[in-house]
Amino acid sequence: MPETEPQQATAGKREVSTRALVVLAVVAVLAYSLDRVSKSLVVENLTLGQPVNVIGELLQLRYVENPGAAFSLGSGSTWVFAIIAAIVAVFIVIFARRIRSTAWAVLFGMLLGGNLGNLTDRLTRPPGFGVGHVVDFLQVYAFPAIFNVADVAIVSSMGLFILLTIRGIGLDGTRAAKRMTPVDADAPSHPAPSDPA
Structure with missing residues (x-):
């Protein structure tokens, strides 16, 4: 018996949702793995605080240990950042079921992978x-902070968030204009002038 239109629509949505979840998971694992491997190499091969030129002074590797958040702010509240990171990770996992867009899946994958990368440091490293x-190690000329791959993933996800928001792309992958109801689409852009009395 052939499927009805509602059944086909439901199956299509389920397929899109599954694809988005797979993309999210792959991006998260990739971001997390790159972060963990890069940090491991830095700790094993670089001297704490000693700069290594990659592209002159434009890009340097400088191994530092950051007890706080970005720009070393809140260095006495590391445990607070650990709790926040854990909450964010749980939220993303729960929220992921609503995502239908590949772009949004990439966004949340980068955010999840980067978030877990720094959370792992806070849970497993000294003290x-x-x-x-x-572990931070990337230093760009004139940039006021040293950062890591996890930070790059998180900031990139924020940049993608801004781009998708500006373009009006929702979690389902459609633009805001296309999500208008037929009544809204048929309505005139300006109210019709009233008849003279």
Whole structure:
């Protein structure tokens, strides 16, 4: 028996949702893996605080241990950042079922992978569980902070968020204009002038 239109629509949505979840998971694993591998190489091969030129002074590797958030802010509240990161990770996992757009899946995948990368440092590195120092090592000329691959993934996800929001692309992948109801689409852009009295 052939499927009805509602059944076909439901199957299509399920297929799109599954594809988005797969994209999210792959991007998250990739971002997390790149972060963990790069940090491991830095800790094993670089001296703490010693700069290594990659592209002159434009890009340097400088291994530092960050007890706080970006720009080393809140260095006495590392455990707070660990809790926030854990909450964000749980939220993304729960929220992921609503995503139908590949672009939004990439966004949340980068955010999840980057978030878990820095959370892992806070949970596993010295001086202890929940207060571990994050490994940072990328330094760009004139940029006021040293960062890591996880930070790049998080900032990239924020940039993609701004782009998708400006373009009006929703979680289902459609633009805001296309999500208008037929009544809205047929309505005149300006009210019709009233008849003279």
